[in-house]
Amino acid sequence: MTLIERYARSPVPAAPTAAVREPGREGARRLGLDAGDRDVLTLYLFTRVALLLTAYCTAWLFPRDPESHHPEPFGAVVGQWDWNHYLNIARDGYFPDDPAARPAEWDNREAFFPGFPLLLRALHPFVRDWTAAGLLISFVAGAVAVLAMGRIARLHLPRVADARRTVVLLLVSPCAVFLAVGYTESLFLAFALPAWLAALRHDWRLAALLLACATTVRVSGLFLLAALLVHFAVTARRRGELRQLPWLALPALPPLLYFWYLFGHTGDWMAWKHAQERGWYREFHAPWEAWSTTWEAAFDHGYTAPYALLWQAELIAMGVGLVVAVLLARARRWPEAVYIALSLWALGTSYWYMSIPRATLLWWPLWIGLACWTSRRPRLFAAWLCVSVPLSVVLAVAFFAGRWAG
Incomplete structure (x- = not known):
């Protein structure tokens, strides 16, 4: 049985199950956290410390001036690439x-959805340093995300330890650095995963409200909306549930309002898409053309070696995504298959592939499937970690040192 098939055949309760709580943990009990949740948060904190240590060492080992006797400023190390776009939007507006x-x-800042910059601006009066505010958002959002990931995994996996394995796989995945810095992945997951958990429990109103928050952060929220609609179609049976269907229109409202806002300033309803095309070559190309262009960039020696290596990572991530989507469809796990397939279509029909490895952070069926696959194969789990952890460190160093990291 394949990893996804085993995951797909696991039962999903229609209503929340009571959490098993240990005695004597009053603070955790008040927050509704059980032993499994606390284990997940402990793992999360340990990996945050590891990434801070990686950033600290990178600041000393790879300053921009090789002759410098001082480390790179910490804010410059953790505030790279897309962070500058979010900072500009939060500080100066679109x-x-x-x-x-x-x-x-x-x-081309119009290419970035407003959810993260708006939250950054709201936090700024209390945390005056912009970079610290961005790190704080990602830190808190990441904690919410891994808690929700663990709880989703526990609906499918027989043991708490197996669910915890899912979180480990996510937190040491090759692109895990993007969950810690001032990017949108953690904030998106902090809304999207609880929304999916609510949908699994048939709380459609809560799912719609949480997903509406997610669609202010990333366009991926619309892919998850499609998955929720499919999940509603295949699971909703009672008349009371059917009356909640209009709530699932709510997550489409934030993107529409954002496009309307851009139209008011540019006269272009497609200003978001055109900004994507200008800045990142995301004009439509057939999937085979995008694959061919990326392959040439990776292996035809037209780009410097670091860039070529990262385009090789884009190809591998696309291959992984295709395998996951096919296995999900084969197992008739249609909502998750739709979510992955739409993500791949959006990322795989540009001039070339860009940011697909980062997108794997948002593919929770991948990490649950891997946890299923390795739960009875400890050697395979160890082998996976021996590959994933070094790659995670390498890409973290690439990001902190100012190299493109996907």
Whole structure:
């Protein structure tokens, strides 16, 4: 039985089950945390310390000036790449009136959804350092995300230890650094995974409200909305549930409002898509053309070696995603299959592949499936960690050192 088939055949309760709690943990009990949740949070904290240590060492080992006698400033180490777009939006808005706030060459910031910058701006009066505020958002959101991931896994896996394995696989995955820095992955998962958990328990109203928050953060929320609609279609039976169907229109509202806002400033209803095309070559290409272009970038020596290596990672991530989508469809796990397939279609029909390894962080069926697969194969789990952990460190160093890391 394949990993996804085993995951797919696991029972999913229609209503929440009572948590097993240990005595004497009053604070945790008040928060509704049981022993499994506390184990997950402990793992999460340990991996955050490991990433901070990696950032600290990178600041000393790879300063921008090789002759420097001082480390790179910590804020510059953890605030790389897309973080600057979110910072500019939070600080100056999408269309600042002050010419000094506009870069000489426009940075296509319309390509980024407003959820993370709005939260960053709301937190700024209390945490004055922008980078610290971004790290705090990701830290808190990441804790919520791994708790929800663990609870989803416990609905499918027979032992708490197996569910905990799911969280371990996510936290040491190759692109795990993006869950810790000022990016949107943690915040998106903090809304998306509880939304999915609510949907599994047929609490459609809560699922819609949480997913509406997720769609303010990333366009991936719309892919999850499609998955929720499929899940509703195949599981909703009672008349009371059918009356909750209109709630599932709510998550489409934040993107529509954002596109309307951009139209008011640009006169272009497709301003978000056009910004994606200008900045990241995300104009539509047939899937085989995108694969071919990425293959050439990875192996035809037209780019420097670090970039070529990361395009090789894009190809591998696409291959993994295709396998997961096929196995989910084969097991008739249609909602998850739709979610993965739409993600692959969006990322696999550009000029070339970009950010697919990062997108694997959002594919919870992948991590639950791997946990199923390795639960009775400890040697396979150890082998996976021996590959994943070094890659996670390498990509974290690449990110902190200012190299492109996916």
